[in-house]
Amino acid sequence: MLWFVGAGINGYRGLSLAAVEVLKKCDTIYVERFTSLLSDSDIRGIESVAGGGNTKAVHVQRWFVEDGREILEAAKTKNVALVTYGDPLIATTHSELRARAARNSIETQVLHGASGISAIMGESGLHIYKFGRTVTMMSEPKSAISVYNTVFDNLLAGAHTLILTEYRRDDDNDNNKKGLFFLDPCQAIRMLLDVERDQRYGIFSEETFVVVASRVGSDDQRLVSGRVKSLAGVGFGEGPHSIIITGALHFTEEDALAALTVNLDSPSPDNTRAVRRMSAQMVERYAPKAKEAVQQMRNILRQDGGGSNSSGEGKNNKGMFEVLDNAEYYISDAERFLSQGRHELAVLSIGYAEGLIDALRFQKGINPWNP
Incomplete structure (x- = not known):
């Protein structure tokens, strides 16, 4: 049996009673902490609730879970648990492992936990059904382009965007804590401003309203909201951090942001007002130019004798006028x-x-750039 156990967002204390009962009867407990932070004390706590240290909780890295062969092999003959932060099936790596287990006739059960994603949305006071696609921001500059495009698509629909920022745990070969990396919200914001300068969709600026959620689920969680320019000097502390770029706000969401976050700018501006579809921008930009080009061609054809039927050249130009008529229809x-x-x-x-x-x-034979 392979159990997928969600620890929720409060460390090992977030384990449900059902999860504790399952862990007590497991022969092997694997704990992954690459999706989000589970501390060394959380691992000791998992061991404690599982039976006072009789069953060791083995910390495993991402490659181990992605490979999955050792986990699946053990689950063929033993009770095995994979403990994860939040809800175990939010991460695609876990869903894929569960599907592989099913294909190998290994029975699986899932004990869901509180999800960090829904917790962040709920703690902000924003309506959960108004969120669009969630995206992850990594420290590599190319990651910001994908995030920027997702924000653009969501804003077109009037939706909020939840941006999960990079969390990375570096461990040595003995599984001892070596270092934690959390992408700082200010760095993530600067990356999006850089993309805006290149892409120029007009969706992200110093006036953009965002919510920064830090360490949600911990005793020192903090949510700060405001325009980008207001957040520039804020120290957000240790992660993990998430960023919400708001879409169109309901008045109850406005009230919640003022009451539940450290709100640096109230009322909150509507980030969707300046957003236009690229198709709309293209048509609005090219239609006047096309009209100008049609008139330009008409003038050239008239000068060439296109308004007369007295010669073969005039007849040819008359057909060209009809083509220009069709262009105007389009x-x-x-x-x-x-x-x-x-x-x-x-x-x-x-x-x-x-x-x-x-x-x-x-x-x-007219040069379109120099008619």
């Missing part, structure tokens, strides 16, 4: 689709219009 369609919220059709229409204009330019 531009009009693009603006109409945009007003209806049909963004993909708007982009397609403006693309067709520009394609027709460019085709005429090439046929007349």
Whole structure:
């Protein structure tokens, strides 16, 4: 039997009574702490509740759980528990291990624990159903690009974004504590500002309102909310930390932020107001240029005799005028689709219009950049 045991968010004290009963009858207890922090004292506490030290709790690293072969082999003939921070099935590594166990006819049971993710959302006072996709921010700069794009998508839907920041535990070969790394919220914010300077979607600035949640579940948990510029000088202390970038706020969420967090800026600004879909930005930027190009081509064709039917050249130009008419229809369609919220059709229409204009330019031998 393989048990997946969630310790919750309060260390070993968060173990349920059912979890304690299971641990007492386990032959082997593995404890992973790569998903979030379980201290050395928590491991000793797990051993204590499991039977006063008769069963040792073995700390295992990420690669051990991802490989999983030793865990699965032991579970074929013994009662084995994998103890995790929070809820055990939040981490995809644990879900994958459970699926492998099932494929190998190893019975599994899950004892769920309080999830750090739902706890952070709840402690902030924000409505849980208004959160969009959750994302993790690592210390590598490329990670910030993915986070930025997720924030953009969520803000378009008016949703909040929960950003889990990097936590890393470095251990030596004897499983002794060597060091902890928590990504500082101020560094994460600076990384997002750097991406904004490159991407320029207009979604993250000194005016953006965020919530920083630190050490949720511990005795010294702290939640601070405010504009980015207000948080610049705040010391958030040891992690783990999470960041929430708020979407459209209900008035009860406004009240909760003021009451439940150290609120540095009230009322909280709406981060969604300046956010526009890239498709909308494209159509709004290109439609005026396309109209200008159509008029430019009409003037060139008129100067070339396109308004007369007295020559073959005039007849050819008359057909070109009809092409320009179609280009204008596409531009009009693009603006109409945009007003209806049909963004993909708007982009397609403006693309067709520009394609027709460019085709005429090439046929007349006109440099589109220097007509």
